Amino acid sequence: xxxxxxxxxxxxxxxxxxxxxxxxxxxxxxxxxxxxxxxxxxxxxxxxxxxxxxxxxxxxxxxxxxxxxxxxxxxxxxxxxxxxxxxxxxxxxxxxxxxxxxxxxxxxxxxxxxxxxxxxxxxxxxxxxxxxxxxxxxxxxxxxxxxxxxxxxxxxxxxxxxxxxxxxxxxxxxxxxxxxxxxxxxxxxxxxxxxxxxxxxxxxxxxxxxxxxxxxxxxxxxxxxxxxxxxxxxxxxxxxxxxxxxxxxxxxxxxxxxxxxxxxxxxxx
Amino acid sequence: xxxxxxxxxxxxxxxxxxxxxxxxxxxxxxxxxxxxxxxxxxxxxxxxxxxxxxxxxxxxxxxxxxxxxxxxxxxxxxxxxxxxxxxxxxxxxxxxxxxxxxxxxxxxxxxxxxxxxxxxxxxxxxxxxxxxxxxxxxxxxxxxxxxxxxxxxxxxxxxxxxxxxxxxxxxxxxxxxxxxxxxxxxxxxxxxxxxxxxxxxxxxxxxxxxxxxxxxxxxxxxxxxxxxxxxxxxxxxxxxxxxxxxxxxxxxxxxxxxxxxxxxxxxxxxxxxxxxxxxxxxxxxxxxxxxxxxxxxxxxxxxxxxxxxxxxxxxxxxxxxxxxxxxxxxxxxxxxxxxxxxxxxxxxxxxxxxxxxxxxxxxxxxxxxxxxxxxxxxxxxxxxxxxxxxxxxxxxxxx
Numbered sequence: 227x228x229x230x231x232x233x234x235x236x237x238x239x240x241x242x243x244x245x246x247x248x249x250x251x252x253x254x255x256x257x258x259x260x261x262x263x264x265x266x267x268x269x270x271x272x273x274x275x276x277x278x279x280x281x282x283x284x285x286x287x288x289x290x291x292x293x294x295x296x297x298x299x300x301x302x303x304x305x306x307x308x309x310x311x312x313x314x315x316x317x318x319x320x321x322x323x324x325x326x327x328x329x330x331x332x333x334x335x336x337x338x339x340x341x342x343x344x345x346x347x348x349x350x351x352x353x354x355x356x357x358x359x360x361x362x363x364x365x366x367x368x369x370x371x372x373x374x375x376x377x378x379x380x381x382x383x384x385x386x387x388x389x390x391x392x393x394x395x396x397x398x399x400x401x402x403x404x405x406x407x408x409x410x411x412x413x414x415x416x417x418x419x420x421x422x423x424x425x426x427x428x429x430x431x432x433x434x435x436x437x438x439x440x441x442x443x444x445x446x447x448x449x450x451x452x453x454x455x456x457x458x459x460x461x462x463x464x465x466x467x468x469x470x471x472x473x474x475x476x477x478x479x480x481x482x483x484x485x486x487x488x489x490x491x492x493x494x495x
Numbered sequence: 496x497x498x499x500x501x502x503x504x505x506x507x508x509x510x511x512x513x514x515x516x517x518x519x520x521x522x523x524x525x526x527x528x529x530x531x532x533x534x535x536x537x538x539x540x541x542x543x544x545x546x547x548x549x550x551x552x553x554x555x556x557x558x559x560x561x562x563x564x565x566x567x568x569x570x571x572x573x574x575x576x577x578x579x580x581x582x583x584x585x586x587x588x589x590x591x592x593x594x595x596x597x598x599x600x601x602x603x604x605x606x607x608x609x610x611x612x613x614x615x616x617x618x619x620x621x622x623x624x625x626x627x628x629x630x631x632x633x634x635x636x637x638x639x640x641x642x643x644x645x646x647x648x649x650x651x652x653x654x655x656x657x658x659x660x661x662x663x664x665x666x667x668x669x670x671x672x673x674x675x676x677x678x679x680x681x682x683x684x685x686x687x688x689x690x691x692x693x694x695x696x697x698x699x700x701x702x703x704x705x706x707x708x709x710x711x712x713x714x715x716x717x718x719x720x721x722x723x724x725x726x727x728x729x730x731x732x733x734x735x736x737x738x739x740x741x742x743x744x745x746x747x748x749x750x751x752x753x754x755x756x757x758x759x760x761x762x763x764x765x766x767x768x769x770x771x772x773x774x775x776x777x778x779x780x781x782x783x784x785x786x787x788x789x790x791x792x793x794x795x796x797x798x799x800x801x802x803x804x805x806x807x808x809x810x811x812x813x814x815x816x817x818x819x820x821x822x823x824x825x826x827x828x829x830x831x832x833x834x835x836x837x838x839x840x841x842x843x844x845x846x847x848x849x850x851x852x853x854x855x856x857x858x859x860x861x862x863x864x865x866x867x868x869x870x871x872x873x874x875x876x877x878x879x880x881x882x883x884x885x886x887x888x889x890x891x892x893x894x
Contacts, residue, residue, distance in 0.1 A: 284662065284793040285779065287671045288517040288678065294661055306791035331515055332778045336792030358515045358778070362505055383519035385681060390521065408519060409679040 228377045229324040229352040230400035233275060234435045234456070243494040247401070247437055247457025248448070248485060250464045250478075251278040251328065253296040254313050255305030261474055262313055263320075268475035269464075270321045272482030277321070278355065278459065281310045281329035288357045290412030292462035296469075307333045307342065311349045318350030326353040326379065326400075331363075340370050347374035353400045355379045361397045368397065379403050384424050388431070395432035401457065404428060404438045412462045413443035417450060425454045445488035452489050460485065501815070506695020506782070509818060511811035514694040516781045520674075523681050528696040530601045535703075540596065547592050551625070552582045554589075554707065558715035558872070563842040568862040571869035574724070576712050578736065578876045579847065585877030586708060586736045587618035587689060593704035595622035598685035605629040605680065608687045609673040611638055611666035611732070612802035612850070613645025614877055615689030620654035630654040633672040637664040638802050645881055663796040666732075666806045670780050690733025691810030694781030698810050705739025712872055713743050720870055726861065728753045729874035730854040731824065732768065732804035734813045736876035742812075745821060753861075754813060755853045757799035758826035766798035770809040771817050771824040779808040785817070800829035800885060801849035803877075827853040833889055835859065836879065848877035849885065 377400030439459030610616030623630035729737035759767030835856030
C-alpha cells in the first residue's frame with residue numbers, strides 16, 4: 227500500500243465527518259531551492275496532508291501564467307529532474323506526509339522511465355501526476371511505478387466522456403485528480419457553476435478518493451469544494467504567496483492554516 | 496511497402512505519434528477524429544474541398560522543369576513542384592481549406608491557430624475570412640518582429656494576432672499558447688494546427704490534406720518524363736509540405752525521399768532546427784517524435800534563418816520514415832539556403848521562400864553529382880516575398 231492509500235484508508239470509513247485532504251503545490255526551485263526546502267515543511271506545519279512537487283518544464287501547456295513564470299524562473303536557476311529528486315529526498319527527512327511529483331512527460335521520459343521511478347522511490351516520492359499522459363499512453367509508467375509502490379494519479383476533466391471516466395477511475399491510483407474547469411491552472415475568482423454536477427457524475431462511477439484542483443485560490447472556495455469531494459489541491463495561489471511575501475514560509479503556513487480551518491466543519495474534532 | 500494503415504487506432508506511427516495531451520483535450524480530439532472520418536466518407540465534403548482547391552486555391556499547381564538550373568548544375572534534371580503559386584503563396588492553403596471546411600461542418604464559429612513564419616497564419620486567416628469565422632492567431636513576439644508584413648496581412652484579413660512573449664517567443668511557444676486557448680474555449684473553438692505535428696489525429700489529417708501535392712506530382716512527372724523521379728526532396732520544419740510530397744510516393748520504393756532540415760548556423764553551434772538529424776526521441780506538443788532537448792529533457796531553443804523551420808520537433812510520421820529508412824534527412828545551413836535562394840532567383844526568375852530554399856540548395860548539390868538521366872523533384876513549398884526583409888538584412892544590403 228502506498229503512503230497515499232494509507233492516508234485515505236486511515237480516515238474514518240463511516241459517518242459524516244472525514245478529514246479532507248489538503249494538497250498544496252510548489253514548483254521546485256521557485257524562487258530558489260532553499261525556499262522550497264523551507265516552504266514545504268511550513269505547509270505541513272500549517273496542516274496540509276500531502277505536497278505536490280512540480281518539476282519545472284520548458285513548455286508547460288496545461289499551466290497558466292503563474293506556474294509558467296515559476297517554471298521558467300526555476301529552470302533559470304538550473305533546476306533539473308535530478309535537483310528535484312535531491313530536494314525530495316531532503317524533504318523526506320523533514321516531513322512524513324506523502325510527496326507527489328507533478329511533471330510533464332518529457333523530462334521523465336528523457337531521464338528514463340525505469341530509472342526515474344527507481345530514483346523517485348529512493349527519494350521517498352509516493353506518487354506522480356503527469357498532466358500530459360492520459361491512460362492510453364501511461365501503461366508502461368504505471369507498471370514501473372507500481373513495482374516501486376508509487377501511485378500514478380490520473381486526471382479527469384469536465385469534458386471527459388462517461389466511457390473514459392470509467393477507464394480513468396479504474397486506472398488511477400492513490401486518488402483521482404479532478405480538474406475543476408475547462409482551462410489551464412491559475413487562481414480564479416469563482417468556482418465553475420457546473421462543478422457540483424460534474425463531481426456527482428464522477429462519484430456515480432467510482433468510490434476512489436476525488437481531489438479537486440485548478441482555480442482554487444481561497445479558504446472559502448476550498449470549503450465549498452470540500453463539501454463535494456475528498457480533497458482540495460491548491461497550486462498557483464501558493465506560488466503567488468511565496469512570490470509576494472518577505473517571509474514566504476510563514477505566509478504559506480498561515481494561508482494553509484486558514485484553509486485547514488475552513489475545512490474543519492467537515493472534519494472530526 | 497507492406498500494406499499497413501498508419502497511424503494505428505491510437506495515432507501511432509510505429510513507436511511515434513500518439514496523444515500526449517491534458518485530459519481536457521482528449522474528448523475534443525476524439526470528436527475531431529470522428530468528424531474528420533465522417534467528412535472523409537462524405538462525397539459532398541470532398542467535392543466542395545476539391546472545388547475550392549481548384550477555383551480558390553489555384554490547384555493543380557504546375558510541375559516546372561527548371562532547365563537553367565539543371566544546366567547550371569550539369570547533372571540530374573530538376574523539376575519544381577510550384578506550391579509557391581498556390582493562393583497565399585504556399586502549400587499551407589491545402590490544409591487550411593480542408594480543416595476550415597471541417598471546422599464549419601463541426602459547427603465551430605471560432606478558429607485558433609499558431610504561426611511561425613506567418614504563412615500558416617495567413618492561410619488560416621484567409622480561409623476564415625472566406626468562410627466567415629472568427630480567427631485568432633498566436634505568434635511568437637520574435638516572429639511578429641521578423642515577419643511584420645505577414646502580421647499586417649493577417650490583420651487585413653480580419654484575424655486577431657496575439658503576440659506570445661513566453662519561452663523563446665517563436666513557433667513552439669505559439670503552439671503552447673494556441674493549445675492553452677483551445678483548452679479554455681474547447682466547446683466553441685476549432686484548433687487549426689498547421690503542420691503534421693501535435694496529437695493524433697492532426698499528423699494524419701494534415702498529411703491527408705497535403706498529400707494532394709504528391710498525388711499531383713506523381714501524375715505530372717510521369718506525364719512529363721514517362722517515369723517516376725529518382726529523388727523527391729522537400730524541406731522539413733514540422734514537415735507538412737514534405738509529408739504531402741512523400742506520402743503518395745512512399746510505395747514507390749525506387750523514389751528516394753529526402754527531407755532537408757534547417758542547419759542554422761551549423762550543427763556544431765547547436766543553433767539549428769535539425770530535430771531528425773541531431774535530436775533524440777521525446778514528447779513535444781502532444782506526440783512522440785524526434786525533438787531537440789537538453790540533458791534534462793527541456794526543449795532547446797532553435798535557430799533558422801527561415802521562421803518556418805525554426806521548430807524543435809517534427810511530425811511523428813517523419814520520425815517513422817527515418818527509423819524505417821524510407822526517407823533520409825539531411826541539413827542545409829542558413830548560408831547555404833541563401834545561396835539556393837539567390838541561385839533560383841537568378842537562374843529561373845523564381846524567388847523561393849527561405850524554407851524551400853534549403854531544399855533547392857540541397858537539390859542543386861545532389862544534381863551536380865548525378866547523371867543527366869536522373870530526375871529530381873523539389874517541392875517549392877512557398878514564395879519568397881515574405882522573406883525580403885530577412886534576406887536584405889542577411890545580405891547586408893542598404894535599400
